[in-house]
Amino acid sequence: MSNIIEIQGLTKKYGSLTALEELDLTIEEGAVFGFIGPNGAGKTTTMRILTTLLKPTSGKAWVAGHSVADDPRGVRRAIGYMPDFFGVYDDMKVWEYLDFFAACYEIPPSSRNGMVGDLLSLVDLGHKKDEMVESLSRGMKQRLCLARTLAHDPQVLILDEPASGLDPRARIEIRELLRELKDMGKTIFFSSHILSEVADVCTSIGIIEAGRLIAHGNLSEMRKQLRAHRLIQVQLLGDTAPLQEFVLQQEHVAGIDTKLDADMPANSIRLDFSGSDEQLAQLLGRLVAQGFPIISFKEETGDLEDVFMQVTKGIVH
Ligand SMILES: Nc1ncnc2c1ncn2[C@@H]1O[C@H](COP(=O)(O)OP(=O)(O)OP(=O)(O)O)[C@@H](O)[C@H]1O
Numbered sequence: 001m002s003n004i005i006e007i008q009g010l011t012k013k014y015g016s017l018t019a020l021e022e023l024d025l026t027i028e029e030g031a032v033f034g035f036i037g038p039n040g041a042g043k044t045t046t047m048r049i050l051t052t053l054l055k056p057t058s059g060k061a062w063v064a065g066h067s068v069a070d071d072p073r074g075v076r077r078a079i080g081y082m083p084d085f086f087g088v089y090d091d092m093k094v095w096e097y098l099d100f101f102a103a104c105y106e107i108p109p110s111s112r113n114g115m116v117g118d119l120l121s122l123v124d125l126g127h128k129k130d131e132m133v134e135s136l137s138r139g140m141k142q143r144l145c146l147a148r149t150l151a152h153d154p155q156v157l158i159l160d161e162p163a164s165g166l167d168p169r170a171r172i173e174i175r176e177l178l179r180e181l182k183d184m185g186k187t188i189f190f191s192s193h194i195l196s197e198v199a200d201v202c203t204s205i206g207i208i209e210a211g212r213l214i215a216h217g218n219l220s221e222m223r224k225q226l227r228a229h230r231l232i233q234v235q236l237l238g239d240t241a242p243l244q245e246f247v248l249q250q251e252h253v254a255g256i257d258t259k260l261d262a263d264m265p266a267n268s269i270r271l272d273f274s275g276s277d278e279q280l281a282q283l284l285g286r287l288v289a290q291g292f293p294i295i296s297f298k299e300e301t302g303d304l305e306d307v308f309m310q311v312t313k314g315i316v317h
């Protein structure tokens with residue numbers, strides 16, 4: 001598969017502040033890429049450079065084969081951009097608003113009417129066609145804004161926090177919409193701080209902090225990349241003291257934790273293990289051979305939130 005977005009050594013300085021530092025990133029065609037990071041990390045800055053609204057201090061970027069520096073018009077034709085703030089809605093009806101943007105993209109009046117109807121039904125606003133834009137709820141405005149970015153049928157959608165400020169149901173609606181757009185063949189680059197929200201809709205994620213990309217890949221690849229410490233829970237039929245002594249002498253066991261969480265069963269310990277799956281299987285084999293009465297042996301798999309916390313706390317690099 002080819003890369004539809006390519007970023008090389010992108011740096012952006014605002015005076016003495018370095019908002020982006022040597023960012024490298026590639027995104028495959030058809031991907032739904034979640035760009036995750038805390039406030040001020042550099043997400044909007046990156047998106048504004050990709051959409052040609054902001055010039056980088058140094059570095060290069062291409063969207064759909066067009067260089068943002070040398071062919072900004074080509075880039076703009078290829079992308080639909082939804083900024084992180086609402087535009088001004090003036091005194092317009094919902095359909096007029098979309099018709100206006102379609103006209104801006106020089107779509108002929110004859111095909112505009114049908115297109116506006118299609119876009120409204122895609123974002124589930126067909127029933128609001130004749131309402132005033134300012135009368136819509138925030139979630140509806142967000143969906144209308146998304147419809148607007150689709151007016152010229154772009155290959156790539158760049159969406160800055162499309163789900164921010166929405167209630168859980170409206171967030172789910174946006175997520176469903178992203179899935180539909182992916183199925184239509186769009187590549188989607190969107191930002192968020194709500195990690196659990198993006199996990200199941202993304203094909204890949206990147207985590208940015210203080211202008212640096214600190215992790216990139218699909219979720220399971222990222223876990224592997226990040227995890228030098230695997231946490232293994234072992235539960236015995238009886239006292240764990242002999243087990244503790246034994247495991248601490250084993251290879252790849254960096255330590256043990258006997259302070260149980262509320263949800264851990266009695267007679268359990270947690271191992272901090274740095275080996276591979278094969279080495280983990282060998283460790284289990286040795287424990288069984290020693291006659292330890294093991295009733296459970298399992299790896300704790302954290303969710304996306306844990307991965308993020310590990311990275312941003314700098315525990316694992
Ligand atoms: N026009 C500007 N002038 C000066 N500094 C800026 C400007 N725009 C952004 N910054 C700074 O650059 C850094 C990155 O900002 P950016 O808006 O890209 O972050 P973000 O990841 O989008 O954050 P948020 O989650 O709050 O939207 C921040 O420290 C911000 O204060």
Ligand SMILES: [Mg+2]
Pocket residue numbers: 043044045084160
């Ligand atoms: Mg932002």
